Amino acid sequence: MTAWKxxxxxxxxxxxxxxxxxxxxxxxxxxxxxxxxxxxxxxCCKEIYxxxxxxxxxxxxxxxxxxxxxxxxIGAISRKNMYRISDKGCKMEYMIxxxxxxxxxxxxxxxxxxxxxxxxxCGFSGGQNVRNITLKEA
Numbered sequence: 001m002t003a004w005k006x007x008x009x010x011x012x013x014x015x016x017x018x019x020x021x022x023x024x025x026x027x028x029x030x031x032x033x034x035x036x037x038x039x040x041x042x043x044c045c046k047e048i049y050x051x052x053x054x055x056x057x058x059x060x061x062x063x064x065x066x067x068x069x070x071x072x073x074i075g076a077i078s079r080k081n082m083y084r085i086s087d088k089g090c091k092m093e094y095m096i097x098x099x100x101x102x103x104x105x106x107x108x109x110x111x112x113x114x115x116x117x118x119x120x121x122c123g124f125s126g127g128q129n130v131r132n133i134t135l136k137e138a
Contacts (some may be wrong), residue, residue, distance in 0.1 A: 011038060018074045029059055033067045037077065
């Protein structure tokens with residue numbers, strides 16, 4: 001399993017725990033909606049509904065809206081982040097393997113500093129600070 005898929009599974013497990021703690025049942029449709037959101041391709045409920053309906057034609061838009069509202073209420077997602085999984089309370093550590101096999105474990109603040117330095121050196125950032133880093137499959 002790649003590190004990216006591992007991070008997605010961790011996020012999914014965290015969300016399922018949050019749902020259970022808040023008294024929600026974890027249904028097949030809810031699990032599928034979490035998967036759709038974790039894919040990170042949707043910017044609104046309508047897009048989440050469209051992607052979900054491709055996987056399960058029986059799902060209704062009201063189910064999607066209710067689930068999105070529930071996830072927002074429990075702090076799992078944020079509309080401000082365009083339906084991306086919220087990382088509130090979850091600090092990430094980044095593992096980088098160099099070609100000689102050396103493994104570097106960088107806490108989030110160091111990783112952000114490395115990215116900012118690289119962006120500055122290559123002339124991409126214009127001196128701005130990094131606000132957010134999002135990984136996506138190519």
